[in-house]
Amino acid sequence: MKAKSLVLSLLLVVSAFLYGCNANKNDGQTKKANDVLTVYTTIYPLKDFAEKIGGSYVKAESIYPPGVEAHTFEPTTQTMKKLADADAFIYVGAGMEEFINKTMQTLQNEHVTFIEGTKGIPLLDSTSEHETSEEHHDHGDKDPHVWLDPILSIQIAENIKNALIELKPEAKDTFEKNFASLKQQLQQLDQQFQAVVNTAPKKEILVSHAAYGYWEKRYGIHEISIAGLSPSNEPSQKELAQIIDTAKKHHIRYVIFEQNVTPKVADIVKNEIGAEPLRLHNLETLTEDDIQKKKDYFSIMKENITVLKKALQ
Ligand SMILES: [Zn+2]
Ligand SMILES: [Zn+2]
CATH class of the missing domain: 3.40.50.1980 (Nitrogenase molybdenum iron protein domain)
Structure with a gap:
Protein backbone atom coordinates (compact mmCIF):
# COMPACT_ATOMS: atom_id res chain seq x y z
CA MET A 1 0.00 0.00 0.00
CA LYS A 2 2.79 2.33 0.95
CA ALA A 3 4.61 1.78 -2.34
CA LYS A 4 1.41 2.29 -4.27
CA SER A 5 0.63 5.61 -2.61
CA LEU A 6 4.21 6.71 -3.19
CA VAL A 7 3.84 5.99 -6.91
CA LEU A 8 0.53 7.80 -6.88
CA SER A 9 1.94 10.89 -5.24
CA LEU A 10 4.93 10.80 -7.60
CA LEU A 11 2.50 10.70 -10.49
CA LEU A 12 0.67 13.64 -9.01
CA VAL A 13 3.91 15.58 -8.66
CA VAL A 14 4.95 14.75 -12.22
CA SER A 15 1.57 15.66 -13.68
CA ALA A 16 1.51 18.87 -11.68
CA PHE A 17 4.95 19.63 -13.08
CA LEU A 18 3.83 18.87 -16.63
CA TYR A 19 0.69 20.90 -16.12
CA GLY A 20 2.85 23.76 -14.93
CA CYS A 21 4.99 23.54 -18.05
CA ASN A 22 1.95 23.43 -20.27
CA ALA A 23 0.42 26.38 -18.50
CA ASN A 24 3.58 28.38 -19.05
CA LYS A 25 3.76 27.30 -22.66
CA ASN A 26 0.16 28.31 -23.28
CA ASP A 27 0.81 31.61 -21.61
CA GLY A 28 3.77 32.17 -23.91
CA GLN A 29 1.69 31.35 -26.96
CA THR A 30 -1.11 33.72 -26.01
CA LYS A 31 1.53 36.36 -25.45
CA LYS A 32 2.97 35.81 -28.92
CA ALA A 33 -0.44 35.76 -30.54
CA GLY A 117 14.64 56.23 -19.55
CA THR A 118 17.78 58.06 -18.41
CA LYS A 119 19.96 54.94 -18.21
CA GLY A 120 23.53 55.83 -19.23
CA ILE A 121 22.78 59.56 -19.59
CA PRO A 122 25.12 61.94 -17.75
CA LEU A 123 22.94 63.87 -15.29
CA LEU A 124 23.29 67.41 -14.00
CA ASP A 125 23.42 68.08 -10.28
CA LEU A 189 14.14 70.62 -32.72
CA ASP A 190 17.60 71.12 -31.24
CA GLN A 191 18.54 73.31 -34.21
CA GLN A 192 15.42 75.42 -33.68
CA PHE A 193 16.39 75.95 -30.04
CA GLN A 194 19.95 76.90 -31.07
CA ALA A 195 18.67 79.41 -33.60
CA VAL A 196 16.39 81.17 -31.09
CA VAL A 197 18.91 81.34 -28.27
CA ASN A 198 21.83 82.36 -30.50
CA THR A 199 19.96 85.41 -31.77
CA ALA A 200 18.41 86.34 -28.39
CA PRO A 201 19.53 89.60 -26.78
CA LYS A 202 19.22 88.11 -23.29
CA LYS A 203 20.09 84.72 -21.77
CA GLU A 204 18.23 84.84 -18.45
CA ILE A 205 14.79 83.47 -17.75
CA LEU A 206 12.90 83.71 -14.46
CA VAL A 207 10.98 80.49 -13.81
CA SER A 208 8.66 79.20 -11.11
CA HIS A 209 10.04 75.66 -11.28
CA ALA A 210 13.71 74.85 -11.92
CA ALA A 211 13.01 72.40 -14.72
CA TYR A 212 15.23 73.93 -17.39
CA GLY A 213 18.74 73.16 -16.15
CA TYR A 214 19.45 71.11 -19.28
CA TRP A 215 18.72 74.17 -21.46
CA GLU A 216 21.39 75.99 -19.46
CA LYS A 217 23.93 73.34 -20.31
CA ARG A 218 22.90 72.84 -23.95
CA TYR A 219 21.99 76.38 -25.02
CA GLY A 220 23.63 78.71 -22.51
CA ILE A 221 20.35 79.97 -21.10
CA HIS A 222 20.51 81.02 -17.47
CA GLU A 223 17.55 79.95 -15.38
CA ILE A 224 16.69 81.91 -12.25
CA SER A 225 14.26 79.77 -10.28
CA ILE A 226 11.77 81.08 -7.81
CA ALA A 227 10.73 77.97 -5.95
CA GLY A 228 13.64 75.57 -6.44
CA LEU A 229 13.27 72.14 -7.99
CA SER A 230 10.08 71.29 -6.15
CA PRO A 231 7.17 73.69 -6.63
CA SER A 232 5.99 72.98 -3.08
CA ASN A 233 9.09 74.59 -1.57
CA GLU A 234 8.98 78.34 -1.24
CA PRO A 235 12.08 80.49 -0.76
CA SER A 236 12.64 82.47 2.42
CA GLN A 237 12.20 86.27 2.58
CA LYS A 238 15.95 86.65 2.16
CA GLU A 239 16.03 84.39 -0.92
CA LEU A 240 13.03 86.20 -2.33
CA ALA A 241 14.86 89.51 -2.00
CA GLN A 242 17.85 87.98 -3.83
CA ILE A 243 15.63 86.74 -6.66
CA ILE A 244 13.99 90.14 -7.06
CA ASP A 245 17.43 91.76 -7.09
CA THR A 246 18.69 89.38 -9.76
CA ALA A 247 15.59 89.86 -11.89
CA LYS A 248 15.95 93.63 -11.71
CA LYS A 249 19.66 93.42 -12.50
CA HIS A 250 18.94 91.40 -15.66
CA HIS A 251 15.93 93.57 -16.63
CA ILE A 252 13.67 90.55 -16.69
CA ARG A 253 10.23 91.42 -18.05
CA TYR A 254 8.59 88.02 -17.84
CA VAL A 255 7.97 85.47 -15.12
CA ILE A 256 7.59 81.98 -16.51
CA PHE A 257 4.93 79.77 -14.98
CA GLU A 258 4.08 76.23 -15.94
CA GLN A 259 1.12 74.31 -17.28
CA ASN A 260 0.55 72.32 -14.10
CA VAL A 261 1.75 74.44 -11.20
CA THR A 262 1.41 78.10 -10.32
CA PRO A 263 2.94 78.58 -6.89
CA LYS A 264 1.77 81.63 -4.99
CA VAL A 265 5.32 82.78 -4.60
CA ALA A 266 5.68 83.31 -8.35
CA ASP A 267 2.73 85.70 -8.15
CA ILE A 268 4.49 87.63 -5.38
CA VAL A 269 7.63 88.01 -7.48
CA LYS A 270 5.58 88.92 -10.51
CA ASN A 271 3.94 91.74 -8.58
CA GLU A 272 7.21 92.87 -6.96
CA ILE A 273 9.11 93.26 -10.24
CA GLY A 274 6.10 94.06 -12.44
CA ALA A 275 6.88 91.33 -14.94
CA GLU A 276 4.33 89.71 -17.22
CA PRO A 277 3.50 86.02 -16.85
CA LEU A 278 4.40 83.53 -19.60
CA ARG A 279 3.94 79.78 -19.65
CA LEU A 280 6.48 77.10 -20.45
CA HIS A 281 5.38 73.48 -20.61
CA ASN A 282 7.60 71.07 -18.68
CA LEU A 283 5.87 68.07 -20.34
CA GLU A 284 5.67 66.15 -17.08
CA THR A 285 1.93 65.74 -17.62
CA LEU A 286 -0.45 66.93 -20.29
CA THR A 287 -3.45 69.07 -19.40
CA GLU A 288 -6.99 68.13 -20.50
CA ASP A 289 -6.68 70.94 -23.03
CA ASP A 290 -3.44 69.47 -24.48
CA ILE A 291 -5.12 66.09 -24.87
CA GLN A 292 -8.18 67.61 -26.57
CA LYS A 293 -5.96 69.53 -28.97
CA LYS A 294 -3.95 66.34 -29.66
CA LYS A 295 -0.66 68.00 -28.77
CA ASP A 296 2.49 65.91 -28.70
CA TYR A 297 6.11 66.32 -27.57
CA PHE A 298 7.02 68.29 -30.68
CA SER A 299 4.05 70.65 -30.86
CA ILE A 300 4.52 71.50 -27.17
CA MET A 301 8.28 71.97 -27.51
CA LYS A 302 7.70 74.28 -30.47
CA GLU A 303 5.32 76.33 -28.33
CA ASN A 304 8.08 76.40 -25.71
CA ILE A 305 10.50 77.80 -28.28
CA THR A 306 8.03 80.59 -29.10
CA VAL A 307 7.68 81.44 -25.39
CA LEU A 308 11.44 81.28 -24.91
CA LYS A 309 11.98 83.67 -27.80
CA LYS A 310 9.72 86.21 -26.12
CA ALA A 311 11.21 85.67 -22.66
CA LEU A 312 14.76 86.21 -23.93
CA GLN A 313 13.99 89.63 -25.41
ZN1 LIG B 1 9.79 68.94 -12.61
ZN1 LIG C 1 16.65 73.00 -5.04
Missing part, protein backbone atom coordinates in the same frame (compact mmCIF):
# COMPACT_ATOMS: atom_id res chain seq x y z
CA ASN A 34 -1.17 39.10 -28.92
CA ASP A 35 0.70 41.51 -31.17
CA VAL A 36 0.45 44.65 -29.06
CA LEU A 37 2.72 45.43 -26.09
CA THR A 38 0.97 47.11 -23.18
CA VAL A 39 3.29 49.83 -21.90
CA TYR A 40 2.81 52.27 -19.03
CA THR A 41 4.98 55.30 -18.42
CA THR A 42 5.43 58.10 -15.93
CA ILE A 43 6.01 61.52 -17.59
CA TYR A 44 4.36 62.25 -20.94
CA PRO A 45 7.40 62.25 -23.30
CA LEU A 46 8.08 58.59 -22.40
CA LYS A 47 4.57 57.68 -23.56
CA ASP A 48 4.91 59.77 -26.72
CA PHE A 49 8.32 58.27 -27.60
CA ALA A 50 7.12 54.71 -26.85
CA GLU A 51 4.17 55.21 -29.18
CA LYS A 52 6.20 56.89 -31.90
CA ILE A 53 8.81 54.10 -31.83
CA GLY A 54 6.40 51.24 -31.18
CA GLY A 55 3.87 52.20 -33.84
CA SER A 56 1.07 49.64 -34.04
CA TYR A 57 3.04 47.20 -31.83
CA VAL A 58 2.76 49.34 -28.70
CA LYS A 59 -0.13 50.73 -26.72
CA ALA A 60 1.30 53.24 -24.25
CA GLU A 61 -0.38 55.17 -21.46
CA SER A 62 0.96 57.50 -18.77
CA ILE A 63 -0.03 56.59 -15.22
CA TYR A 64 -0.13 60.31 -14.37
CA PRO A 65 -3.62 61.82 -14.51
CA PRO A 66 -3.79 65.09 -16.51
CA GLY A 67 -2.34 68.05 -14.64
CA VAL A 68 -1.09 66.04 -11.64
CA GLU A 69 2.00 67.26 -9.72
CA ALA A 70 4.47 64.71 -11.08
CA HIS A 71 7.17 65.13 -8.43
CA THR A 72 4.95 64.00 -5.56
CA PHE A 73 2.81 61.43 -7.39
CA GLU A 74 2.12 58.07 -5.68
CA PRO A 75 0.52 55.19 -7.61
CA THR A 76 -2.83 53.87 -6.36
CA THR A 77 -3.57 50.17 -5.81
CA GLN A 78 -5.49 50.21 -9.07
CA THR A 79 -2.47 51.59 -10.92
CA MET A 80 -0.27 48.91 -9.33
CA LYS A 81 -2.65 46.24 -10.67
CA LYS A 82 -2.40 47.73 -14.16
CA LEU A 83 1.41 47.75 -13.93
CA ALA A 84 1.44 44.13 -12.75
CA ASP A 85 -0.37 43.08 -15.93
CA ALA A 86 1.66 45.28 -18.28
CA ASP A 87 4.54 44.26 -20.53
CA ALA A 88 6.67 47.26 -19.59
CA PHE A 89 6.80 50.27 -17.31
CA ILE A 90 8.99 53.13 -18.52
CA TYR A 91 10.17 55.64 -15.93
CA VAL A 92 12.66 58.53 -15.98
CA GLY A 93 14.93 57.54 -13.09
CA ALA A 94 17.34 60.22 -11.81
CA GLY A 95 15.17 60.61 -8.70
CA MET A 96 12.13 61.81 -10.66
CA GLU A 97 9.87 59.03 -9.36
CA GLU A 98 10.11 58.74 -5.59
CA PHE A 99 7.90 55.65 -5.64
CA ILE A 100 9.98 53.63 -8.14
CA ASN A 101 12.05 51.44 -5.78
CA LYS A 102 9.02 50.44 -3.76
CA THR A 103 7.06 49.73 -6.95
CA MET A 104 9.87 47.55 -8.36
CA GLN A 105 9.98 45.59 -5.13
CA THR A 106 6.22 45.08 -5.03
CA LEU A 107 6.12 43.93 -8.66
CA GLN A 108 9.32 41.85 -8.68
CA ASN A 109 7.44 38.58 -9.30
CA GLU A 110 5.30 40.00 -12.12
CA HIS A 111 6.45 39.79 -15.73
CA VAL A 112 6.46 43.59 -16.25
CA THR A 113 9.82 44.90 -17.49
CA PHE A 114 11.10 48.12 -15.91
CA ILE A 115 12.76 50.49 -18.38
CA GLU A 116 14.85 53.37 -17.04
CA SER A 126 20.21 69.71 -9.20
CA THR A 127 22.17 72.21 -7.08
CA SER A 128 24.03 73.66 -10.06
CA GLU A 129 20.98 75.51 -11.30
CA HIS A 130 20.26 77.51 -8.18
CA GLU A 131 20.79 81.22 -7.84
CA THR A 132 19.76 81.27 -4.23
CA SER A 133 19.69 78.41 -1.77
CA GLU A 134 20.73 74.77 -1.86
CA GLU A 135 18.48 73.89 1.02
CA HIS A 136 15.28 72.97 -0.73
CA HIS A 137 15.80 69.54 -2.19
CA ASP A 138 13.41 66.75 -1.50
CA HIS A 139 13.83 64.47 -4.50
CA GLY A 140 17.48 63.58 -4.95
CA ASP A 141 20.74 65.27 -5.95
CA LYS A 142 20.30 64.97 -9.71
CA ASP A 143 18.20 67.09 -12.04
CA PRO A 144 15.69 64.65 -13.57
CA HIS A 145 14.31 66.97 -16.32
CA VAL A 146 16.42 65.34 -19.05
CA TRP A 147 13.57 65.09 -21.61
CA LEU A 148 13.54 68.88 -22.10
CA ASP A 149 16.89 68.57 -23.91
CA PRO A 150 16.16 67.28 -27.45
CA ILE A 151 19.64 65.78 -27.82
CA LEU A 152 19.51 63.87 -24.52
CA SER A 153 15.98 62.84 -25.51
CA ILE A 154 17.53 60.91 -28.39
CA GLN A 155 19.27 58.75 -25.77
CA ILE A 156 16.01 58.32 -23.86
CA ALA A 157 14.32 57.27 -27.09
CA GLU A 158 17.17 54.87 -27.85
CA ASN A 159 16.83 53.24 -24.41
CA ILE A 160 13.12 52.78 -25.10
CA LYS A 161 13.80 51.42 -28.59
CA ASN A 162 16.34 48.88 -27.31
CA ALA A 163 13.98 47.70 -24.58
CA LEU A 164 11.09 47.33 -27.05
CA ILE A 165 13.30 45.25 -29.35
CA GLU A 166 14.08 42.92 -26.44
CA LEU A 167 10.38 42.57 -25.71
CA LYS A 168 9.40 42.07 -29.35
CA PRO A 169 12.42 41.12 -31.48
CA GLU A 170 10.25 40.33 -34.51
CA ALA A 171 9.34 44.04 -34.79
CA LYS A 172 12.98 45.20 -34.67
CA ASP A 173 12.95 46.71 -38.18
CA THR A 174 9.87 48.81 -37.44
CA PHE A 175 11.28 50.02 -34.12
CA GLU A 176 14.63 50.93 -35.71
CA LYS A 177 12.96 52.79 -38.57
CA ASN A 178 10.59 54.72 -36.28
CA PHE A 179 13.46 55.55 -33.92
CA ALA A 180 15.53 56.92 -36.80
CA SER A 181 12.78 59.33 -37.82
CA LEU A 182 12.17 60.36 -34.19
CA LYS A 183 15.91 61.02 -33.83
CA GLN A 184 15.86 63.22 -36.91
CA GLN A 185 12.91 65.24 -35.55
CA LEU A 186 14.73 65.71 -32.23
CA GLN A 187 17.83 66.94 -34.04
CA GLN A 188 15.72 69.45 -35.97
Whole structure:
Protein backbone atom coordinates (compact mmCIF):
# COMPACT_ATOMS: atom_id res chain seq x y z
CA MET A 1 0.00 0.00 0.00
CA LYS A 2 2.79 2.33 0.95
CA ALA A 3 4.61 1.78 -2.34
CA LYS A 4 1.41 2.29 -4.27
CA SER A 5 0.63 5.61 -2.61
CA LEU A 6 4.21 6.71 -3.19
CA VAL A 7 3.84 5.99 -6.91
CA LEU A 8 0.53 7.80 -6.88
CA SER A 9 1.94 10.89 -5.24
CA LEU A 10 4.93 10.80 -7.60
CA LEU A 11 2.50 10.70 -10.49
CA LEU A 12 0.67 13.64 -9.01
CA VAL A 13 3.91 15.58 -8.66
CA VAL A 14 4.95 14.75 -12.22
CA SER A 15 1.57 15.66 -13.68
CA ALA A 16 1.51 18.87 -11.68
CA PHE A 17 4.95 19.63 -13.08
CA LEU A 18 3.83 18.87 -16.63
CA TYR A 19 0.69 20.90 -16.12
CA GLY A 20 2.85 23.76 -14.93
CA CYS A 21 4.99 23.54 -18.05
CA ASN A 22 1.95 23.43 -20.27
CA ALA A 23 0.42 26.38 -18.50
CA ASN A 24 3.58 28.38 -19.05
CA LYS A 25 3.76 27.30 -22.66
CA ASN A 26 0.16 28.31 -23.28
CA ASP A 27 0.81 31.61 -21.61
CA GLY A 28 3.77 32.17 -23.91
CA GLN A 29 1.69 31.35 -26.96
CA THR A 30 -1.11 33.72 -26.01
CA LYS A 31 1.53 36.36 -25.45
CA LYS A 32 2.97 35.81 -28.92
CA ALA A 33 -0.44 35.76 -30.54
CA ASN A 34 -1.17 39.10 -28.92
CA ASP A 35 0.70 41.51 -31.17
CA VAL A 36 0.45 44.65 -29.06
CA LEU A 37 2.72 45.43 -26.09
CA THR A 38 0.97 47.11 -23.18
CA VAL A 39 3.29 49.83 -21.90
CA TYR A 40 2.81 52.27 -19.03
CA THR A 41 4.98 55.30 -18.42
CA THR A 42 5.43 58.10 -15.93
CA ILE A 43 6.01 61.52 -17.59
CA TYR A 44 4.36 62.25 -20.94
CA PRO A 45 7.40 62.25 -23.30
CA LEU A 46 8.08 58.59 -22.40
CA LYS A 47 4.57 57.68 -23.56
CA ASP A 48 4.91 59.77 -26.72
CA PHE A 49 8.32 58.27 -27.60
CA ALA A 50 7.12 54.71 -26.85
CA GLU A 51 4.17 55.21 -29.18
CA LYS A 52 6.20 56.89 -31.90
CA ILE A 53 8.81 54.10 -31.83
CA GLY A 54 6.40 51.24 -31.18
CA GLY A 55 3.87 52.20 -33.84
CA SER A 56 1.07 49.64 -34.04
CA TYR A 57 3.04 47.20 -31.83
CA VAL A 58 2.76 49.34 -28.70
CA LYS A 59 -0.13 50.73 -26.72
CA ALA A 60 1.30 53.24 -24.25
CA GLU A 61 -0.38 55.17 -21.46
CA SER A 62 0.96 57.50 -18.77
CA ILE A 63 -0.03 56.59 -15.22
CA TYR A 64 -0.13 60.31 -14.37
CA PRO A 65 -3.62 61.82 -14.51
CA PRO A 66 -3.79 65.09 -16.51
CA GLY A 67 -2.34 68.05 -14.64
CA VAL A 68 -1.09 66.04 -11.64
CA GLU A 69 2.00 67.26 -9.72
CA ALA A 70 4.47 64.71 -11.08
CA HIS A 71 7.17 65.13 -8.43
CA THR A 72 4.95 64.00 -5.56
CA PHE A 73 2.81 61.43 -7.39
CA GLU A 74 2.12 58.07 -5.68
CA PRO A 75 0.52 55.19 -7.61
CA THR A 76 -2.83 53.87 -6.36
CA THR A 77 -3.57 50.17 -5.81
CA GLN A 78 -5.49 50.21 -9.07
CA THR A 79 -2.47 51.59 -10.92
CA MET A 80 -0.27 48.91 -9.33
CA LYS A 81 -2.65 46.24 -10.67
CA LYS A 82 -2.40 47.73 -14.16
CA LEU A 83 1.41 47.75 -13.93
CA ALA A 84 1.44 44.13 -12.75
CA ASP A 85 -0.37 43.08 -15.93
CA ALA A 86 1.66 45.28 -18.28
CA ASP A 87 4.54 44.26 -20.53
CA ALA A 88 6.67 47.26 -19.59
CA PHE A 89 6.80 50.27 -17.31
CA ILE A 90 8.99 53.13 -18.52
CA TYR A 91 10.17 55.64 -15.93
CA VAL A 92 12.66 58.53 -15.98
CA GLY A 93 14.93 57.54 -13.09
CA ALA A 94 17.34 60.22 -11.81
CA GLY A 95 15.17 60.61 -8.70
CA MET A 96 12.13 61.81 -10.66
CA GLU A 97 9.87 59.03 -9.36
CA GLU A 98 10.11 58.74 -5.59
CA PHE A 99 7.90 55.65 -5.64
CA ILE A 100 9.98 53.63 -8.14
CA ASN A 101 12.05 51.44 -5.78
CA LYS A 102 9.02 50.44 -3.76
CA THR A 103 7.06 49.73 -6.95
CA MET A 104 9.87 47.55 -8.36
CA GLN A 105 9.98 45.59 -5.13
CA THR A 106 6.22 45.08 -5.03
CA LEU A 107 6.12 43.93 -8.66
CA GLN A 108 9.32 41.85 -8.68
CA ASN A 109 7.44 38.58 -9.30
CA GLU A 110 5.30 40.00 -12.12
CA HIS A 111 6.45 39.79 -15.73
CA VAL A 112 6.46 43.59 -16.25
CA THR A 113 9.82 44.90 -17.49
CA PHE A 114 11.10 48.12 -15.91
CA ILE A 115 12.76 50.49 -18.38
CA GLU A 116 14.85 53.37 -17.04
CA GLY A 117 14.64 56.23 -19.55
CA THR A 118 17.78 58.06 -18.41
CA LYS A 119 19.96 54.94 -18.21
CA GLY A 120 23.53 55.83 -19.23
CA ILE A 121 22.78 59.56 -19.59
CA PRO A 122 25.12 61.94 -17.75
CA LEU A 123 22.94 63.87 -15.29
CA LEU A 124 23.29 67.41 -14.00
CA ASP A 125 23.42 68.08 -10.28
CA SER A 126 20.21 69.71 -9.20
CA THR A 127 22.17 72.21 -7.08
CA SER A 128 24.03 73.66 -10.06
CA GLU A 129 20.98 75.51 -11.30
CA HIS A 130 20.26 77.51 -8.18
CA GLU A 131 20.79 81.22 -7.84
CA THR A 132 19.76 81.27 -4.23
CA SER A 133 19.69 78.41 -1.77
CA GLU A 134 20.73 74.77 -1.86
CA GLU A 135 18.48 73.89 1.02
CA HIS A 136 15.28 72.97 -0.73
CA HIS A 137 15.80 69.54 -2.19
CA ASP A 138 13.41 66.75 -1.50
CA HIS A 139 13.83 64.47 -4.50
CA GLY A 140 17.48 63.58 -4.95
CA ASP A 141 20.74 65.27 -5.95
CA LYS A 142 20.30 64.97 -9.71
CA ASP A 143 18.20 67.09 -12.04
CA PRO A 144 15.69 64.65 -13.57
CA HIS A 145 14.31 66.97 -16.32
CA VAL A 146 16.42 65.34 -19.05
CA TRP A 147 13.57 65.09 -21.61
CA LEU A 148 13.54 68.88 -22.10
CA ASP A 149 16.89 68.57 -23.91
CA PRO A 150 16.16 67.28 -27.45
CA ILE A 151 19.64 65.78 -27.82
CA LEU A 152 19.51 63.87 -24.52
CA SER A 153 15.98 62.84 -25.51
CA ILE A 154 17.53 60.91 -28.39
CA GLN A 155 19.27 58.75 -25.77
CA ILE A 156 16.01 58.32 -23.86
CA ALA A 157 14.32 57.27 -27.09
CA GLU A 158 17.17 54.87 -27.85
CA ASN A 159 16.83 53.24 -24.41
CA ILE A 160 13.12 52.78 -25.10
CA LYS A 161 13.80 51.42 -28.59
CA ASN A 162 16.34 48.88 -27.31
CA ALA A 163 13.98 47.70 -24.58
CA LEU A 164 11.09 47.33 -27.05
CA ILE A 165 13.30 45.25 -29.35
CA GLU A 166 14.08 42.92 -26.44
CA LEU A 167 10.38 42.57 -25.71
CA LYS A 168 9.40 42.07 -29.35
CA PRO A 169 12.42 41.12 -31.48
CA GLU A 170 10.25 40.33 -34.51
CA ALA A 171 9.34 44.04 -34.79
CA LYS A 172 12.98 45.20 -34.67
CA ASP A 173 12.95 46.71 -38.18
CA THR A 174 9.87 48.81 -37.44
CA PHE A 175 11.28 50.02 -34.12
CA GLU A 176 14.63 50.93 -35.71
CA LYS A 177 12.96 52.79 -38.57
CA ASN A 178 10.59 54.72 -36.28
CA PHE A 179 13.46 55.55 -33.92
CA ALA A 180 15.53 56.92 -36.80
CA SER A 181 12.78 59.33 -37.82
CA LEU A 182 12.17 60.36 -34.19
CA LYS A 183 15.91 61.02 -33.83
CA GLN A 184 15.86 63.22 -36.91
CA GLN A 185 12.91 65.24 -35.55
CA LEU A 186 14.73 65.71 -32.23
CA GLN A 187 17.83 66.94 -34.04
CA GLN A 188 15.72 69.45 -35.97
CA LEU A 189 14.14 70.62 -32.72
CA ASP A 190 17.60 71.12 -31.24
CA GLN A 191 18.54 73.31 -34.21
CA GLN A 192 15.42 75.42 -33.68
CA PHE A 193 16.39 75.95 -30.04
CA GLN A 194 19.95 76.90 -31.07
CA ALA A 195 18.67 79.41 -33.60
CA VAL A 196 16.39 81.17 -31.09
CA VAL A 197 18.91 81.34 -28.27
CA ASN A 198 21.83 82.36 -30.50
CA THR A 199 19.96 85.41 -31.77
CA ALA A 200 18.41 86.34 -28.39
CA PRO A 201 19.53 89.60 -26.78
CA LYS A 202 19.22 88.11 -23.29
CA LYS A 203 20.09 84.72 -21.77
CA GLU A 204 18.23 84.84 -18.45
CA ILE A 205 14.79 83.47 -17.75
CA LEU A 206 12.90 83.71 -14.46
CA VAL A 207 10.98 80.49 -13.81
CA SER A 208 8.66 79.20 -11.11
CA HIS A 209 10.04 75.66 -11.28
CA ALA A 210 13.71 74.85 -11.92
CA ALA A 211 13.01 72.40 -14.72
CA TYR A 212 15.23 73.93 -17.39
CA GLY A 213 18.74 73.16 -16.15
CA TYR A 214 19.45 71.11 -19.28
CA TRP A 215 18.72 74.17 -21.46
CA GLU A 216 21.39 75.99 -19.46
CA LYS A 217 23.93 73.34 -20.31
CA ARG A 218 22.90 72.84 -23.95
CA TYR A 219 21.99 76.38 -25.02
CA GLY A 220 23.63 78.71 -22.51
CA ILE A 221 20.35 79.97 -21.10
CA HIS A 222 20.51 81.02 -17.47
CA GLU A 223 17.55 79.95 -15.38
CA ILE A 224 16.69 81.91 -12.25
CA SER A 225 14.26 79.77 -10.28
CA ILE A 226 11.77 81.08 -7.81
CA ALA A 227 10.73 77.97 -5.95
CA GLY A 228 13.64 75.57 -6.44
CA LEU A 229 13.27 72.14 -7.99
CA SER A 230 10.08 71.29 -6.15
CA PRO A 231 7.17 73.69 -6.63
CA SER A 232 5.99 72.98 -3.08
CA ASN A 233 9.09 74.59 -1.57
CA GLU A 234 8.98 78.34 -1.24
CA PRO A 235 12.08 80.49 -0.76
CA SER A 236 12.64 82.47 2.42
CA GLN A 237 12.20 86.27 2.58
CA LYS A 238 15.95 86.65 2.16
CA GLU A 239 16.03 84.39 -0.92
CA LEU A 240 13.03 86.20 -2.33
CA ALA A 241 14.86 89.51 -2.00
CA GLN A 242 17.85 87.98 -3.83
CA ILE A 243 15.63 86.74 -6.66
CA ILE A 244 13.99 90.14 -7.06
CA ASP A 245 17.43 91.76 -7.09
CA THR A 246 18.69 89.38 -9.76
CA ALA A 247 15.59 89.86 -11.89
CA LYS A 248 15.95 93.63 -11.71
CA LYS A 249 19.66 93.42 -12.50
CA HIS A 250 18.94 91.40 -15.66
CA HIS A 251 15.93 93.57 -16.63
CA ILE A 252 13.67 90.55 -16.69
CA ARG A 253 10.23 91.42 -18.05
CA TYR A 254 8.59 88.02 -17.84
CA VAL A 255 7.97 85.47 -15.12
CA ILE A 256 7.59 81.98 -16.51
CA PHE A 257 4.93 79.77 -14.98
CA GLU A 258 4.08 76.23 -15.94
CA GLN A 259 1.12 74.31 -17.28
CA ASN A 260 0.55 72.32 -14.10
CA VAL A 261 1.75 74.44 -11.20
CA THR A 262 1.41 78.10 -10.32
CA PRO A 263 2.94 78.58 -6.89
CA LYS A 264 1.77 81.63 -4.99
CA VAL A 265 5.32 82.78 -4.60
CA ALA A 266 5.68 83.31 -8.35
CA ASP A 267 2.73 85.70 -8.15
CA ILE A 268 4.49 87.63 -5.38
CA VAL A 269 7.63 88.01 -7.48
CA LYS A 270 5.58 88.92 -10.51
CA ASN A 271 3.94 91.74 -8.58
CA GLU A 272 7.21 92.87 -6.96
CA ILE A 273 9.11 93.26 -10.24
CA GLY A 274 6.10 94.06 -12.44
CA ALA A 275 6.88 91.33 -14.94
CA GLU A 276 4.33 89.71 -17.22
CA PRO A 277 3.50 86.02 -16.85
CA LEU A 278 4.40 83.53 -19.60
CA ARG A 279 3.94 79.78 -19.65
CA LEU A 280 6.48 77.10 -20.45
CA HIS A 281 5.38 73.48 -20.61
CA ASN A 282 7.60 71.07 -18.68
CA LEU A 283 5.87 68.07 -20.34
CA GLU A 284 5.67 66.15 -17.08
CA THR A 285 1.93 65.74 -17.62
CA LEU A 286 -0.45 66.93 -20.29
CA THR A 287 -3.45 69.07 -19.40
CA GLU A 288 -6.99 68.13 -20.50
CA ASP A 289 -6.68 70.94 -23.03
CA ASP A 290 -3.44 69.47 -24.48
CA ILE A 291 -5.12 66.09 -24.87
CA GLN A 292 -8.18 67.61 -26.57
CA LYS A 293 -5.96 69.53 -28.97
CA LYS A 294 -3.95 66.34 -29.66
CA LYS A 295 -0.66 68.00 -28.77
CA ASP A 296 2.49 65.91 -28.70
CA TYR A 297 6.11 66.32 -27.57
CA PHE A 298 7.02 68.29 -30.68
CA SER A 299 4.05 70.65 -30.86
CA ILE A 300 4.52 71.50 -27.17
CA MET A 301 8.28 71.97 -27.51
CA LYS A 302 7.70 74.28 -30.47
CA GLU A 303 5.32 76.33 -28.33
CA ASN A 304 8.08 76.40 -25.71
CA ILE A 305 10.50 77.80 -28.28
CA THR A 306 8.03 80.59 -29.10
CA VAL A 307 7.68 81.44 -25.39
CA LEU A 308 11.44 81.28 -24.91
CA LYS A 309 11.98 83.67 -27.80
CA LYS A 310 9.72 86.21 -26.12
CA ALA A 311 11.21 85.67 -22.66
CA LEU A 312 14.76 86.21 -23.93
CA GLN A 313 13.99 89.63 -25.41
ZN1 LIG B 1 9.79 68.94 -12.61
ZN1 LIG C 1 16.65 73.00 -5.04
